[in-house]
Structures are given as structure tokens and as C-alpha cells.
Amino acid sequence: xxxxxxxxxxxxxxxxxxxxxxxxxxxxxxxxxxxxxxxxxxxxxxxxxxxxxxxxxxxxxxxxxxxxxxxxxxxxxxxxxxxxxxxxxxxxxxxxxxxxxxxxxxxxxxxxxxxxxxxxxxxxxxxxxxxxxxxxxxxxxxxxxxxxxxxxxxxxxxxxxxxxxxxxxxxxxxxxxxxxxxxxxxxxxxxxxxxxxxxxxxxxxxxxxxxxxxxxxxxxxxxxxxxxxxxxxxxxxxxxxxxxxxxxx
Numbered sequence: 001x002x003x004x005x006x007x008x009x010x011x012x013x014x015x016x017x018x019x020x021x022x023x024x025x026x027x028x029x030x031x032x033x034x035x036x037x038x039x040x041x042x043x044x045x046x047x048x049x050x051x052x053x054x055x056x057x058x059x060x061x062x063x064x065x066x067x068x069x070x071x072x073x074x075x076x077x078x079x080x081x082x083x084x085x086x087x088x089x090x091x092x093x094x095x096x097x098x099x100x101x102x103x104x105x106x107x108x109x110x111x112x113x114x115x116x117x118x119x120x121x122x123x124x125x126x127x128x129x130x131x132x133x134x135x136x137x138x139x140x141x142x143x144x145x146x147x148x149x150x151x152x153x154x155x156x157x158x159x160x161x162x163x164x165x166x167x168x169x170x171x172x173x174x175x176x177x178x179x180x181x182x183x184x185x186x187x188x189x190x191x192x193x194x195x196x197x198x199x200x201x202x203x204x205x206x207x208x209x210x211x212x213x214x215x216x217x218x219x220x221x222x223x224x225x226x227x228x229x230x231x232x233x234x235x236x237x238x239x240x241x242x243x244x245x246x247x248x249x
């Protein structure tokens with residue numbers, strides 16, 4: 001029987017453990033384009049379009065939160081033309097995708113800074129967040145102008161401004177001041193294109209997340225690749241610093 005004739009459950013047998021929150025470092029867009037003799041912007045466009053497909057697969061697998069690393073605080077240092085192309089892609093995808101996301105029950109959130117984006121783009125992001133805020137099928141966090149260290153600094157600054165004494169600052173309090181406040185920490189961080197680093201992504205939240213790297217470039221990462229990551233997740237024993245069996249010593 002051809003693969004296309006199989007049902008979803010035949011293609012992807014149900015797994016014992018499904019992560020609640022998946023973080024994805026979308027890497028390899030430029031290399032994907034270069035292999036095809038295309039400009040880097042074509043790779044970024046293909047990468048943006050792939051978010052929709054992977055989001056749909058996450059819904060079918062039962063994942064409730066998906067966070068994608070779209071633009072880091074360090075990415076402002078890239079060539080001006082590439083940065084502008086990425087900003088344009090964000091604006092275009094908001095116009096093109098948000099209504100469909102809303103229809104399908106996706107709640108869109110932004111993590112990172114907004115103030116450095118063009119005013120019209122800021123307005124588009126805020127409108128998308130407001131439109132989808134009551135949806136609960138899946139939460140899609142777009143990390144744009146995001147950096148893990150900057151996020152922690154922001155949280156500490158807010159706590160200081162609130163006048164909270166130093167000895168009352170707890171891990172829970174810092175978590176409440178992060179962009180992801182109220183969300184579960186990621187269970188697994190997936191990185192495409194074969195790299196083996198976090199690149200300043202969810203540094204606080206990924207404390208005990210499982211890490212999975214695939215050589216596949218992001219535009220080619222599909223439901224089959226996602227299932228492979230979920231299979232690997234199911235083989236991991238998450239100890240949270242404890243010994244096997246959950247004992248402390």
C-alpha cells in the first residue's frame with residue numbers, strides 16, 4: 001500500500017508520551033536555498049511557509065504549545081537587505097495566515113521585543129494576538145527579536161522596578177516575568193540543519209528539556225521528521241536531576 005493511502009494512525013502509530021510544549025530552532029533556510037541555486041530570501045520564504053505544515057502536524061499529534069525561533073536579537077547584525085526581507089516576510093505571513101490560524105483554533109503569541117519593529121508591523125502583531133487570544137487548540141509562540149539572556153535581564157529589571165526585596169526573589173517569580181509566563185516549559189527542543197547549540201533560545205525555560213538535532217534543513221522538516229523527534233523523546237528517561245526511578249540519591 002502506498003504511503004499516501006495509509007491513515008494517519010497507520011503512518012504514525014500512537015506514542016506513549018506526547019510533549020506538551022515543543023520548541024523549534026528553525027535552521028538551514030539559507031543552505032536549503034543555496035543547494036537549489038536560489039537566494040537566501042527564497043529559503044526564508046520556504047521556511048515561513050513550513051511553519052503552517054508543522055503546526056498542523058503538532059495539532060494532529062496532540063501537542064499543545066509550539067514555539068519557533070524566527071529572529072534572534074543577534075540577527076539584527078545580518079546584512080540590511082536580509083533583515084528587511086525577514087521583516088517583510090513576518091508582515092506578509094501575518095496578513096496571509098492569521099485568519100486561517102484563527103479559524104483552526106490557533107492562539108498566536110509573540111515572545112521577544114516589539115519596540116524595534118516598524119510601527120505598522122507592531123500593530124499587525126498585536127492585532128493577530130488580540131484576534132486569536134481565546135483560541136485553545138494550540139498555542140503558537142513566535143520568537144521574533146528574541147534572546148534568552150535579554151529575556152532574563154528583562155525579568156530581573158521588572159522585579160527590581162516592583163520593589164521586591166532580593167530575598168523574596170524565587171525561580172517561580174522570575175518565571176512569571178518571562179515572555180512565556182503561564183505556559184509550561186518546553187519538553188523538547190528540536191534543532192534542524194544538524195547544529196548542536198541552543199543559540200540563546202529559551203535558556204531559562206529549557207532547563208530540563210530534551211534536545212533533538214536533525215540534519216534536515218527546516219524547509220524540508222515535515223510530519224515524518226517531527227514523528228522521528230517524538231519517537232526519540234519517547235526513548236528518553238526524563239530525570240530532572242534525579243537518579244533513575246526518581247530518587248534523589
